[in-house]
Amino acid sequence: MAEMTALARVTRVEGLGMVTIRADLDRAGDAIAGASGLPLPGRVGIVAEGDRALGWMSPDELLLMLPHAELADALTDLREALRGEASLVADVSDMRCVFDLTGEDADQVLAKLSPTDLEMFPPGALRRTRLAQVPAAFWRIPGGFRLIAFRSVEVYLRELLETAAAPGTWLDPR
Amino acid sequence: MLLLTCPHCGIAAEETEFNPGGEAHLKRHGPGASDEDFEGYLFLRHNVKGPVLERWRHSYGCGKWFLAARDSVTLQVYGTYPASLAHPSDEVGDSVRAAHPNWRTQI
Amino acid sequence: MSRPSAPPPGPFRLASGGRLIDRAYSTGFRFNRRHLRGFKGDTLASALLGSGVALVGRSFKYHRPRGILASGVEEPNALLGLGQGGRFEPNQRATTTALMPGMVTESQNAWPSLDSDVGAINAPLWRFFPAGFYYKTFIHPRAAWLNVFEPVIRRAAGLGRAPKQADPDRYEQAYGFAETVVVGGGIAGLSAARDAAREGGRVLVLEQTPHWGGRTPVDHAGGEARVGALLDELRGMENVTLRRNTQATGLYDHGYLLARESLADHDPKADLPRQRLWRIRAGRVIVATGAHERPIAFAGNDVPGVMLASAVRDYIVNWAVAPGRRIAVVTSNDDAYRTALAALDAGLEVAAVIDARPVADGRLPQAVRARGVEVLTGTGIAGVRGGKLISGVDLCAQDGAGKVTGRLDCDCVAMSGGWSPVVHLWSHCGGRLLWDEPGGFFRPEPSRPPTGPDGAPNVAVVGAADGDLAVAALTGAEVEAPSAQVWLMPAQATRKARFKMWLDYQNDVKVSDVVVAAQEGFVSVEHAKRYTTLGMATDQGKTSNVNGLAVLSEALAQPVAATGTTTFRPPYTPLTFGAIAAEAKGAIFQPLRRTPMHAWHEARGAAWEPVGLWRRPYTYPQGGETHTDAINREILAVRGGVGMLDASTLGKILVTGPDAGRFLDMVYTGMMSSLPVGKCRYGLMCNDNGFLIDDGVVVRLAEDQWLCHTTTGGAERIHGHMEDWLQCEWFDWKVYTANLTEQYAQIAVVGPKARDLLEALGGMDVSAEALPFMTFADGELGGHPVRLYRISFSGELSFELATPAGRGLALWEALMAAGKPFGVTPYGTEAMHVLRAEKGFIMIGDETDGTVIPQDLNLHWAISKKKADFIGKRAQERSFMASPDRWRLVGLESLDGRMLPDGVYAVAEGVNANGQRNVQGRVTSTYASPTLGRPIAMGLVAHGPERMGEILEFPVKGADSVRARIVDPVFYDKEGTRANG
């Protein structure tokens, strides 16, 4: 029997700053785009440019991800841009854990954990869903997926992903 | 297991990604309301056999509440619409009436 | 696998043939300690039959000897225990279990051995085990049921034994999506899959066995080639997935289909999950599940060697196994003649074909006659000779009462009472059935299909499952005459003979039982089923259902259509608990939420308390300390010096916006809009039914920003509660919330030396003047960014420090280091509970249970009288909420120094309508207070606060009642000066 390898690699991503932005996106969208330096994502979408990404979390909520070093300025810029506008801007950099799931069969790992039709899940889409028993969100990155979930379940999520990626457990018909 | 489309996300997701919230379009009665009105608001539900209007939260997704017109017998989902609407949208109403021509909302 | 040139495994193995076996690989296995051999490709059943094992088990009720009846999932008899140790699994069907090298198997329900089973003593008594036997016999005396009858019956009547060790295998689940799912890889299913694939969309084909083609290769000339051509075409289509060894077990609402894929069943060496449970969402499901052959009800139809006719030819053609050397075929239809032909082709003897029909002139009967086999029309079987093996059958006229007209020597009976379409999946989620009178079976009612989310039909049925038994259009078979409806053999069988005619082999239900049920008034099919247990075994009546209904109908003198059928429920075949649990076991049985300081607590040997999914340190025992000692030490350290609590799990919800104050005034019973910036205020939340649901400290961060602390268990729930009101009721208010619970680590520094500790760390003015009670400040302590709250849940001088979660551990360790000179002591949740109880502070979930309002807890001060409305206000105006008779919070002081048990009730005079003692209160919290050196308790008592000093009696199981005095619930520092430091 050939040596079996894991379906995908699970890598913890460190050093990301994250900002939750809540506002009326129709009214404040341009201001947010200007302050975050990214175009506004469409419904259930995510836009990524350089090392920044802006994800659509709900009709009135966005999540900005950027290098932690740029966090303080971004918070200031966003608060300034949204001055006078009913809104919420909060640093949530420590609230979540971030994993990259990469490898040819990364789709299959997620297919074991999330009730998401991944064949109908293109790059640029962001899905908030559950992975087994915990809420999570993911989107495609080159070579796989980036996943976010609450930090308290980081250990659970890593073991969950590694279990689902166990060598030899391809979903391909046998 | 139901399949529901969140009107906020436009995503059809399975029931495990939602939380149910009971009958929709309840009118809240607060201080000053009669005992009868308050009882009706808090406890009395239509619980009909057929089309029902009910609350769901896309709890594993966008976190938003929405309302669904769903048949409690056939489980057909006639449509979903945001919780801020006071009535089912015309489109949803038409969809219900296509199956139940005499249907009227109980709002 | 070995590659020996040994003789063919088993004396009943044919010298040639066997389309599914590979004779190059012979393999050993064990059955009841006997060493046997089979070939690669065998099922356990074919290997046993090939080895000449006819007797494989004992029946459920009478311990009758039983052999293999079928060749597929419908097998009711050949249920074996497989494997050893943790991998032992009872009730596995030999007919669907692939033979694996070294497999260890055992029969069930037989003691001391399969051949001489003492339980068989039941068998001669079978007249005394009629339908409803358990209900009738063991009713009186009542106590005897529990102590005598039930344990004995359970021991005698069980099937396999449950495994005792943990299952070492892995399981997993996967979500699948397809526009079309075809269940069944026979010719009808493959053909439907091709048609669907041509239309477009993803097509998933599920086949329960390792082989494609279903019955076609065995039953129809050129069948294998037809199947092969279809497969070639399907394999070339991009949008088609073919999945073998995958059993669709249930179809649920909106096209949700569960299917179990076997990956490494009983092959632990594969190092793969044993099974995978597919959770498939299908746009539509095409059911191509074929049909099951039915037995015929004749006396002795359960003797080993009596088999379904289709199974007999399957064993011959697929596995080159002769179920007998001289086979008698008994039938109500033409199809069974195929078995005679297959047997003849394999060089076996066919004693005769016994055909219940007066005439049998179809193409197949003619072909059999042409081979020199006698066809006995209008004939039935009066009885089977032999007990554990067949030696022959007695013949009779089918339309008579069973007078023996002749005898036929044989060692195997191949029977066919017609076929029943497998309609389970169609029925699982609401598809209706109709009785097909010419065909003699239930088939899907086309006008009453299951429907999907859009109200349109989402299930279709094709091929034999739809009643098209020969699937002539695809197999090239000639259309055969429908089966005659032969429900009893002979038609006028005597009462005595009916006692030996089995309908449900697995549950030991006979024709006589169903007749008795009908006579006793069980006219509804659902009632008769439960009374007789027909079809209620693990095979769910796959071979017995229609025969049973037909017998019931005859007994009720009504057509089968009027009797109707029972409901088919999932799973179609049993699912393992392993597949249902999948990855959720061991360390990831459930998500375990860890605080940023979790590892530190763990390294200090913390005992854990689960709070929701969180693990919080319960206490930190040192050396050989008991938990009680550790908790007492922690409490005294806090009261006398300084302690630290990981409070990170407290909910933290940010509420912002121009209408945030107005909103919080609705959410809390108190006034939050008037809270000055920089200040903290304790708040209570109720639901609109008036009951207390959560509490916590609210902080005003800025003009339009509040931070609401919730209980540990309340964070998600309260955030959801807020969003519910914001989205559904006050959706035009300009308010945004964010659940920031996990963004911050939170540390409570508590005790008279708390300020000294923070000052030692340095960086902020933490004096009483700069930071008065119930205020907060942002700053840095020892270089760590913190938000510092001056709040107290212990009555002591107390600070809570919030810092970004990623820095939580560093801050905790800095505080521990700086606190060393002050004897800083980490404390857990139990110390926290005792500390708060000593002060009479309530705890959500202890003092509240969903029926308690704030007024019950003397918290009137936290309810605004100025507000026109808040959630719960109208409810609290109801007369019974304002009643003076409600139970209200008091302290309770045990008179004799014993601790009051948690939750005990205080009794009152008299009894209630049920004859139970009246009660007047109950204990909500109870602790041994090391601070006071005596037990303390809180409780809710009728008119409690007005009854200070009165003595209540609390009966305790197995001991004298505890008597306790009603006292003020604030046991310690009633003046409240300690919090000022």
Ligand SMILES: [Zn+2]
């Ligand atoms: Zn949504």
